[in-house]
Amino acid sequence: MKRIALYFGIGILFGVTMIKSEAASWFRIYEMFQFKSFHMYGIIGSAVTLGVLITQAIKRFKLRSFFGQQIEIPSKAKLIKAPLFGGIVFGLGWALTGACPGPIYVLIGAGYFPLLIVLVFAILGTYCYGVLKSRLPH
């Protein structure tokens, strides 16, 4: 129960951050792809800079979790085609709807109900990937 409350709380912080920083705003994503504002680059850049420090500190100092276990951070599958081709497909959808998979939930909560359509078709898209996986280049 305690852990569930922790995950829920982290989700709330994430949702508040996506709205307050406007990273979930369609206009901000459009502006980013036009290279007309530093805002989104500042958000992603500062998050990754701090993220590198956090992640490397965990690995170097073998830090332990809140629950006393050594933290393990899995590596991504060493592929080239899949992240490139899949990344391009996601980028097309990101720039069209302005939404990443996280902000979809945030925006539905915020009352932008057309995102429900995006969510349903995103689930369908993931399903189609699962069906076609063996026939795609990875």
Next chain:
Amino acid sequence: MSLFTEPWPWYIGGPAIAVVLFLLLFAEKNFGMSSNLRTLCAMAGAGKKTSFFNYDWRQYRWNLVVALGAAVGGFFAANYMTDGSVGTINEDVVVQLNELGIEGAGDVFMPSYFFSNDALSNPKTLALLALGGFLIGFGTRYAGGCTSGHAISGLSNLQLPSLIAVIGFFIGGLLMNHFILPCLL
């Protein structure tokens, strides 16, 4: 300036995302929102026919709790942590979007063209949202992650596939933003 009611500058938003990453790592979990889409497929029974969804999805329920929290956080922030103002959008972008028929940049959080509840009765808008959603779901799983899983978690862990994925995000995003979207609208 009130951080509670006014939009956050990038130097608050970015570190707040890093705090989310920090908390999830110390809670023995990984920050990645797109895997929820796979979990939802598996929950609905897609594993019976397709092996990609045939796994114990119950171990990923924690991430659905994060997504639920995200929706509650979105509700709270959009309704109670705002004075109605939004950050300034670049003037060239505002003019360009108005010419494309998308209004409200710099005045409202989201364009009513796509995201007002009336937009749901416009077949063209519905088709664009459906297409975008499909591309997001297909692309993130193919790539093995999205903005959180690759751009934040993966780059923070210095993963080459994540750098390739982020380059892909921008190739696709720039194609859509500069060439395809103006034709679709």
